[in-house]
Amino acid sequence: MVDLIRAADLSVSHAGADLPVLNRVDFHIRPAEIVTVVGPNGSGKSTLVRALLGHVALSSGRVERAPGLRIGYVPQRVHVERAMPMTVRRFLSLPHRVGDAQAAAALARTGVQGLESRQITQLSGGQFQRVLLARALLGDPQLLVLDEPTQGLDQPGIVAFYKLIEEVRAETGAAVLMVSHDLLVVMRASDRVVCLNGHVCCEGTPQAVSAAPAYRAMFGAESQGTLALYQHHHDHDHDHVAEGHLHGPACAHTH
Numbered sequence: 001m002v003d004l005i006r007a008a009d010l011s012v013s014h015a016g017a018d019l020p021v022l023n024r025v026d027f028h029i030r031p032a033e034i035v036t037v038v039g040p041n042g043s044g045k046s047t048l049v050r051a052l053l054g055h056v057a058l059s060s061g062r063v064e065r066a067p068g069l070r071i072g073y074v075p076q077r078v079h080v081e082r083a084m085p086m087t088v089r090r091f092l093s094l095p096h097r098v099g100d101a102q103a104a105a106a107l108a109r110t111g112v113q114g115l116e117s118r119q120i121t122q123l124s125g126g127q128f129q130r131v132l133l134a135r136a137l138l139g140d141p142q143l144l145v146l147d148e149p150t151q152g153l154d155q156p157g158i159v160a161f162y163k164l165i166e167e168v169r170a171e172t173g174a175a176v177l178m179v180s181h182d183l184l185v186v187m188r189a190s191d192r193v194v195c196l197n198g199h200v201c202c203e204g205t206p207q208a209v210s211a212a213p214a215y216r217a218m219f220g221a222e223s224q225g226t227l228a229l230y231q232h233h234h235d236h237d238h239d240h241v242a243e244g245h246l247h248g249p250a251c252a253h254t255h
């Protein structure tokens with residue numbers, strides 16, 4: 001199968017809820033693709049990720065994963081137990097024991113080298129996020145799944161984290177599936193964006209999604225920022241203006 005994961009007609013209902021959390025969602029992700037799921041709070045993003053991983057029961061539809069698919073999963077940071085006294089080195093060996101050299105290389109890869117002896121409770125949010133990513137990379141994943149990896153990070157931290165993700169993808173060829181609220185960065189760093197609100201409202205390239213009425217209705221003023229990203233600011237010369245080119249406020253030419 002070309003896709004790493006493919007889901008068709010996927011519905012999930014939680015016990016006691018009147019409406020399904022996910023309603024007939026189709027989804028796929030290909031090797032080396034960066035796909036980000038965006039949507040309001042409670043729109044089912046985490047549920048979709050967990051359904052794709054086989055962690056929740058489906059009420060209809062099916063999920064297919066490529067045989068033997070290696071997945072590195074980074075759950076929402078808030079859900080990871082940080083209160084336990086544990087060094088970074090020990091944390092990296094859970095649940096699978098790894099050697100010192102491998103642990104050191106993973107920490108170096110994610111920009112937090114030398115932290116082995118630190119307690120995880122003492123790490124900053126950004127450091128902990130990188131340690132979580134390092135742990136996910138230890139299994140040499142073909143697919144990295146990150147649920148709100150930049151939650152609690154400041155803007156430079158968010159930008160740096162996405163840059164790291166792109167580097168990891170370039171080096172390892174891993175595909176990346178992310179849930180995120182950071183629309184501007186998502187739109188810069190994703191190959192494809194899926195806009196979810198119980199069902200898939202729209203999906204496509206960041207450029208297409210940021211111009212889609214469903215996306216703009218969902219994110220209101222915030223969506224204007226991402227749309228502006230793709231409106232052409234003609235502060236440079238070129239002769240390859242595409243058909244259907246979208247004019248931004250700074251766009252003076254006609255064609």
Ligand SMILES: Nc1ncnc2c1ncn2[C@@H]1O[C@H](COP(=O)(O)OP(=O)(O)OP(=O)(O)O)[C@@H](O)[C@H]1O
Nearest residue numbers: 014015017021039040041042043044045046047048
């Ligand atoms: N185990 C569960 N049992 C019952 N309801 C649940 C369960 N998990 C999630 N829900 C409900 O399903 C809905 C979707 O939750 P989910 O966590 O998938 O949304 P989300 O888009 O990831 O939200 P957020 O952006 O706030 O993280 C919410 O209304 C939530 O309360």
